[in-house]
Amino acid sequence: MPEKSASNLVAEPQSPPKIRSPKRPAGTLYRGKEGMWSWVLHRITGVAIYFFLLVHILDTALVRVSPEAYNAVIDTYKTPLMGLGEIALVAAIAFHAFNGLRIILIDFWAFGAKHQRTMFWVVIGLWVVLLAAFIPRQLMHIFGG
Amino acid sequence: MSTAVAENKPAAAEVVPTFTATLMIRRFDPEVDEEPRWEDFDVELYETDRILDALHKIKWEMDGSLTFRRSCAHGVCGSDAMRINGRNRLACKTLIKDLDISKPIYVEAIKGLPLEKDLIVDMEPFFDSFKEVNPFLMAGPVKGGKERKQSPVERARFDDTTKCILCAACTSSCPVFWTDGQYFGPAAIVNAHRFIFDSRDEGAGVRLDILNDKEGVWRCRTTFNCTDACPRGIQVTQAIAEVKQAIIKGKP
Ligand code: HEM
Ligand code: SF4
Ligand code: FES
Numbered sequence: 001m002p003e004k005s006a007s008n009l010v011a012e013p014q015s016p017p018k019i020r021s022p023k024r025p026a027g028t029l030y031r032g033k034e035g036m037w038s039w040v041l042h043r044i045t046g047v048a049i050y051f052f053l054l055v056h057i058l059d060t061a062l063v064r065v066s067p068e069a070y071n072a073v074i075d076t077y078k079t080p081l082m083g084l085g086e087i088a089l090v091a092a093i094a095f096h097a098f099n100g101l102r103i104i105l106i107d108f109w110a111f112g113a114k115h116q117r118t119m120f121w122v123v124i125g126l127w128v129v130l131l132a133a134f135i136p137r138q139l140m141h142i143f144g145g
Numbered sequence: 146m147s148t149a150v151a152e153n154k155p156a157a158a159e160v161v162p163t164f165t166a167t168l169m170i171r172r173f174d175p176e177v178d179e180e181p182r183w184e185d186f187d188v189e190l191y192e193t194d195r196i197l198d199a200l201h202k203i204k205w206e207m208d209g210s211l212t213f214r215r216s217c218a219h220g221v222c223g224s225d226a227m228r229i230n231g232r233n234r235l236a237c238k239t240l241i242k243d244l245d246i247s248k249p250i251y252v253e254a255i256k257g258l259p260l261e262k263d264l265i266v267d268m269e270p271f272f273d274s275f276k277e278v279n280p281f282l283m284a285g286p287v288k289g290g291k292e293r294k295q296s297p298v299e300r301a302r303f304d305d306t307t308k309c310i311l312c313a314a315c316t317s318s319c320p321v322f323w324t325d326g327q328y329f330g331p332a333a334i335v336n337a338h339r340f341i342f343d344s345r346d347e348g349a350g351v352r353l354d355i356l357n358d359k360e361g362v363w364r365c366r367t368t369f370n371c372t373d374a375c376p377r378g379i380q381v382t383q384a385i386a387e388v389k390q391a392i393i394k395g396k397p
Contacts, residue, residue, distance in 0.1 A: 009182050027171060027181075027253045031231035034184065035369025035382075106386065113383040118368060 034120040042099050045092040047070055083142035087135055094130050098123040163189050166246040168199055170211070171253035172263050181260065185249060195253065195391040197236040200264075209285050209308035213264035220376060223312030227264050228253045233314040233374035241358055257326065270314045274329045280338035280357055280378030299344040308377040315371035315381050321364050328395050329356065331381045333369035339385040341397050349397050354369040357392050367388070 030036070063070040076082060102119045106112040112119070162188040165187050173181035186198045186207055197218055204211045214224040218237045230244060230251050242251055258266035287293055309332065316322050316330030337356055341349045356362045362385055371381040391397045 023379070025254065027228065028231045028251050028371070030228070030318065030320075032318075032320075032368060034368045035373075036393065039366050039368045072189055103367055106382075107389060113367075113369075113372075113380065113386050116367070116382075119204065 010107055034117050038099055038102070040122050041095060042103070045096040046093050049089070049092060049096060077144070080142050087131075087138055090134055090138075091127075094127050095123070098126050148276065152271070161191055162244065163191055163198055166190055166241055166244075167249040168196075168203070169249040169251045170203075170212075170263070171251075173208070173254075173260055177260060181253075188366070190348075192242050194241050195237055195251070196227075196239045196241065197225060198232075199241065199250075200236060200252070206385065212262045221310060221319040221359065223252075223310035225311040226255055226317070226376075227257055229393065233318040233370075235312060235314070235376045238376050240268055255313060257317045258325040266317075268313060271330070271332065272311075273318055274316075274333040275336055278329070278333050278352055279348055280336045280340065282340065282343070282346055283351070284345050285347050297345055302344070303339050303342040305379050306328040306335045306342075308379055309335050309339070310377060311336075312376060314374040314376060315379075316344060318370040320368055323333075325360070325364065327360045331359055334362055334385050334388055335379060335381055337362055341391060349353060349391070351369040353388070353392050353395075353397075362389050362392065 020121070052127060059073045077086075099120075102116070102123050105119060106116050156381075168186045168188055169183050170186065171181050172178070172184050186203050188202050189209075190202070192200055197215055199214055200211065200215075204213075213236070214229070215237060216224045220235055220238045223235075226233055227236055228234075228237050228251075229236070233255055236252075241250075245369040248325045252264070254260050254266050258268065258271060261267050264268075284293060311332060313332060315335070316332045319328070319331060322328050322330050334356060335351045340346045341352050365385050367382055367386075369382050372383070375381050
């Protein structure tokens with residue numbers, strides 16, 4: 001006798017009811033607090049830095065292929081547009097680095113989770129101070145003071 | 146004294162003031178709708194009413210087809226987690242007077258689990274993750290005497306995570322869970338924490354192994370949405386961090 005004979009007494013197994021996964025209209029945006037938005041920013045800045053670094057490694061590697069081409073590329077870094085781009089890059093790295101330290105503290109410091117919100121505002125504070133020091137210098141650099 | 150009592154004439158039954166709030170509810174009937182739709186209801190409510198009372202009023206007096214889960218109505222059973230004004234809350238613990246009623250109140254199902262009807266989602270994937278962490282005492286033979294004794298300090302170690310009512314508010318508030326339904330999710334980790342740090346339990350190694358998985362605690366990106374959503378006030382992200390540390394150290 002087959003082992004599963006008991007199940008023959010039960011009604012024929014039915015295919016599970018199909019639940020269509022609905023798409024629209026979308027639900028509301030989840031209203032997370034500092035923790036969620038710092039994560040969103042961390043990922044955006046992390047990915048942005050990654051793509052910059054990728055391009056930067058490629059253009060630096062160019063020096064081995066053709067020093068002239070390398071010089072041409074590096075010259076474009078001196079244009080005002082790139083100068084402003086550097087401000088964005090520094091802003092992204094600064095946020096990512098400060099917030100990265102906050103995340104390390106959340107994971108490894110026993111009271112990190114408790115103070116995460118305070119630490120987030122400390123991150124923003126440090127970030128503003130760093131940019132306040134960097135941006136005027138960079139602007140002088142770009143537009144020659 | 147006696148005059149004061151005499152002056153205390155029985156007052157005419159005071160009329161309890163009511164006000165009208167608008168609820169925007171994200172509805173979905175799989176038999177009719179291709180996709181969810183927002184529907185608004187103007188509901189007459191008292192100061193003391195909760196979102197659950199408003200939903201009852203709609204279901205009982207306006208539209209009987211409105212579908213939602215609830216059982217205890219007092220924050221114990223964990224049936225009625227839903228997204229209220231964009232945040233996961235229990236309908237039975239959210240007072241209308243704490244919300245801004247000059248604007249519509251948005252009510253929708255929790256995110257990341259398959260929507261079945263109106264405010265009801267399929268909780269099976271959520272409970273599957275819960276079951277996977279062995280959420281029961283794994284104790285060996287009693288050592289000396291007849292009881293497994295535990296000091297108040299040892300009991301306090303995991304007190305916070307004993308309070309979970311499995312409402313799924315935390316797991317369905319997690320951005321990682323929305324995009325990766327395989328992730329165990331905060332609730333499963335909270336319930337593993339409850340036993341990992343129980344001095345009577347001997348299954349910590351097994352559970353830490355399970356949570357060291359690719360879809361385990363390392364998926365956590367510390368967004369704190371879970372801690373904010375938990376209706377029992379459990380420090381969920383803290384508990385996850387403690388489990389991460391226990392995995393690194395190889396013991397609770
Ligand atoms: C400069 C080059 C860097 C790049 C390209 C980079 C990129 C990234 C990316 C893509 C992530 C993933 C984010 C996520 O999954 O949510 C990440 C996470 C992380 N980064 Fe960076 N990062 C860089 C520098 C730093 C620095 C300087 C620090 C700290 C001082 C740092 C600390 C962290 C930490 C702690 C995480 C984990 C975040 C989490 O758990 O959500 N990173 N990084
Ligand atoms: S930890 Fe809190 S939010 Fe998560 S299931 Fe348990 S009671 Fe609900
Ligand atoms: S109905 Fe039981 S928790 Fe809200």
